[in-house]
Amino acid sequence: MGQSEAPVNPYRIGEAAAMLGVSADTMRRWVDAGRVAAERDEHGHRIIPGAQLAAFARELARPENAEAEGRPSSARNRFPGIVTDVVLGDVAAQVEIQAGPFRVVSLISRESAEELKLVPGTPATAVIKSTNVMIERR
DSSP states (O other): OOGGGOOSSOEEHHHHHHHHTSOHHHHHHHHHTTSSOOEEOTTSOEEEOHHHHHHHHHHHHGGGSGGGGTOOOSOOEEEEEEEEEEEEOSSEEEEEEEETTEEEEEEEEHHHHHHTTOOTTOEEEEEEOOSOOOOOOO
């Protein structure tokens, strides 16, 4: 593949896996099954063009949408994970969730934390609806 033919933002299998929060073996299985298309670089390594990886990531996220679970919601950012820490205050609670490689910390009312019975080890989903999200480019 020549310089002018190189895909924009190509990712090697391990890099693509890290972006999606899965193992390299899972990524290889998806490529082998044809779920996401890969090409070979000049060294014979499998690479996934960035645009194709982005489309596949969107496809993966669809089942997590509230509509698929029968709970209509305007929030689209859902991070399923496990509660790793809960700090109860007089009025508020700080809840920490590990969602794949992401640590999500939220402040909610103590009453809500108690009603949801949030304790370390509880499965939970961080649902994020925000008008102010910072983006950093790596």
